[in-house]
Amino acid sequence: MINIVLVSHGELGAALIQAAEMIAGHSDGVYSVPLLPGESPEAYGEKLSVALEPIEGDGILILIDLFGGTPYNVAAREALKERVECVTGANLPMLLEVLMSRDETPLSDLAAAATVAGQESVRNLGEMLAGRG
């Protein structure tokens, strides 16, 4: 199984997991590593390493709240490792997509699918209603 790790400012990652559970029920192998207010990049990096180290399975997909900032800066280093992929701009449709697809999708394809799902989920209803979106 591919494991999913949310890295975020505060409890955003945990809230994404809870929202996904309201829709799709509980999933194993889904983790949140929150950056707490006032926490240093060094302390957060150590916390993320400790969280990732015991995770076993077919790899880790890290979903990052934002391109830039401490969670990104720390997690992006992990993207250089084997069997780790990272996608930024985490939102609920992205998380639901990877939870549905991870059993039959290789890690790099899952990261690509997460990216497409995240991008395509962003829609402007006003433009859609006007036939422009």
Next chain:
Amino acid sequence: MINIVLVSHGELGAALIQAAEMIAGHSDGVYSVPLLPGESPEAYGEKLSVALEPIEGDGILILIDLFGGTPYNVAAREALKERVECVTGANLPMLLEVLMSRDETPLSDLAAAATVAGQESVRNLGEMLAGRG
């Protein structure tokens, strides 16, 4: 001032607001209306109406967690009203963009900017590192 309302499954909207506050500090005129576990669409619709009704200012931009589901179904009705715009797939970069831009941007342009910011924030680091993204 344009008001921002997050509608979401559970506390995702509140967590987005808290994450934005960690980066940009507190902002007035930003609200979360959570769908609670077990809450009916009717009860949620009533709650959203009650939350939106007293909001004054230059309009309301509703950021929705997901295209589909109760928060979307209820909030999309509001998109038919004057001075209300809705964007789905809410993420942290989208919220930060609208908080930065809302003072100088008309409502419909702000919805378009939120959409672009949300879409462009979703990036696959593996593809970027490989020069493909």
